Amino acid sequence: MMLEGLPLEQACEMLEAAGAKWRVTSYQSRRPYEGADSRRVVRAGVADDGAYELVVCEFKTKVNDASQGSVTLG
Numbered sequence: 011m012m013l014e015g016l017p018l019e020q021a022c023e024m025l026e027a028a029g030a031k032w033r034v035t036s037y038q039s040r041r042p043y044e045g046a047d048s049r050r051v052v053r054a055g056v057a058d059d060g061a062y063e064l065v066v067c068e069f070k071t072k073v074n075d076a077s078q079g080s081v082t083l084g
Contacts, residue, residue, distance in 0.1 A: 011062075013054040018066050021051045025062055032062040045070045 011028065013021045018034065025032045036049065046068035053065040 011054075013051045013062070013064065016051050018049040018051060018064070021054070021064060030062055031060065032064055033057075034064045034066060036066050038068065043068050043070070047072050 011024065011030075013024070016024075022032065022034075037052075048069045048071045049066045050069050050071075051064050052067050055063050057063050
């Protein structure tokens with residue numbers, strides 16, 4: 011099952027629908043990541059006991075011009 015890149019909630023829904031067990035490990039920076047709006051699966055594997063192990067990180071997925079600065083070309 012391809013789970014990498016999915017929001018954590020969606021990955022958990024898929025695993026629940028499949029009747030699978032899972033565990034989640036969340037990695038965070040020592041400094042808080044300002045503006046994070048999504049926790050996404052960055053790695054998924056199956057442990058010896060058959061449970062999925064999901065590693066998640068915070069991401070900012072709603073990007074706009076103000077958050078990226080402005081660039082003038084030409």
